[in-house]
Amino acid sequence: MTDSIDSNAPAPQLVAEEVLRGQGADLSGARRGRGWTNATWLTDELVIRVAAQPGTADLLREERLVRLLPREVGYPTIVDSGVTRGHEWVLTRRLAGENLEEVWPSLDHTDRSRALDQMWERARHIHRVDVAAAAPHARSRSPFFPETAGDVTTALDRLVKAGELNTSQAKGLGRSLERFWTALPGARKVLNHGDFCTPNTLWNNGEVVALLDFEFAVVAPVAIDLNEMAKMAFGPGDPEERAPLRDVVGRIVEATLDTAGGPDVLIGYSIMLEMWMLANELAADDPDEADRATAAAMLRAFAEEDGGYFAPLLAGLR
Known part of the structure; x- marks a missing residue:
């Protein structure tokens, strides 16, 4: 970004x-950050x-939700929000630090373990x-x-037709998901981050x-967030x-799994997330082949109905 507004720039940049500029910020020093759903x-x-x-998005809803979060979550202070040129936006104070994904390769095993524990x-x-307070804003x-x-x-049928799963694998995943739907009503619902990574x-x-x-925050069993943690170590x-x-x-899993609904709920959410990941990469113009391969490997392993990649994690907990 520069000191002068480029009228030919994309609308989010103009916003x-x-x-x-209204905050008196040094526009010449601003840089583009990460993000795939917002700029x-x-x-x-x-x-x-x-x-x-433009139009209704998640940012203003997210702003209302994060005001309910305790300070221990660490969410930055909200300065202002609104709609400009039809685009929702939220302005926050910048916290000192770096994106954990970017620094992860430089961390040793001790730092990585501490990071997951603190996350x-x-x-x-x-x-x-x-x-009850969170649900209207999640x-x-x-x-x-x-x-x-x-x-x-x-969704499983589509993956079979795409050649990513065979019929036997789809049936195995289907049986695991039947157990998921049976166990799901007994799992207590909480506010999940929803994109915990x-x-x-x-x-x-x-x-x-x-x-x-927090744009993907959802009220559901804590297995949604727990799955992301399990995959970091066992995927x-x-x-x-x-x-x-x-x-x-x-x-972490041992202390949380019962309240998360048990192994069947954890595995069910993991299967469904990997199905979404694989379908998303199959539909992408420029797919991430590593993500595609990981999702396919997770699904084919879960199709064996022995816990898949999570088997070592769950062996002592069943």
Whole structure:
């Protein structure tokens, strides 16, 4: 961004420039941030997120939700929000730190384990938010998970037709998902972050200081967030990278799994998320082949109905 507003720039950038200029920000020092659903820019003191498309989006709803979060979550102070040129936007104070995904390769195993432990500790404060207060401002449903058993069957059929699963694998996944739907009513619902991962975590001076980006927050069993934690240590990938994380993740899962609905609910959410990931990559113009391969590997392993990649995690808990 520059000091002058470029009238030919995309609308989200024009919105960001107008809002930041109104705050007296140094536009020449602003840089583009991460994000795949919203456009983000950062100055030394401020962060602005702008909806990529005009009309009703998630940002103003998210703003109302995060005001309910306890300070232990670390969410940055909201400065202002609004709608400009038809695009929702939210302006916050910038917190010191770096995106955890970006610094992850530079961390040793001890730092990584500590990071996951601290991520979950902050997430626990999200899970304690009053559900009745949060529900009007959370998503009514997550886009990552089919709403009904029929929707799941349709999605599995599509993956078979695409050649990513065979009929036997689809049947195995279907049986696991039948167990999921049976167990689901007994799982207590909480507020989940809904996109709980290292890219939505801020790291500073060896500590997790904040969880960010709550646009996918949803009221559901805590297994939604717990699955993301389990996958970090037990999903496909280099065992030398994942194995050192298993002690801390194992303790987290052991302490949480009963309230999350048990193994069937955890595995069901994991299957559905990987189905969404795989379908999303299949439909992408420029698919991420690593994500595609990981999702396919997770699904084919779960199709064996022995816990898949989570079998070592669940072996001592069943």
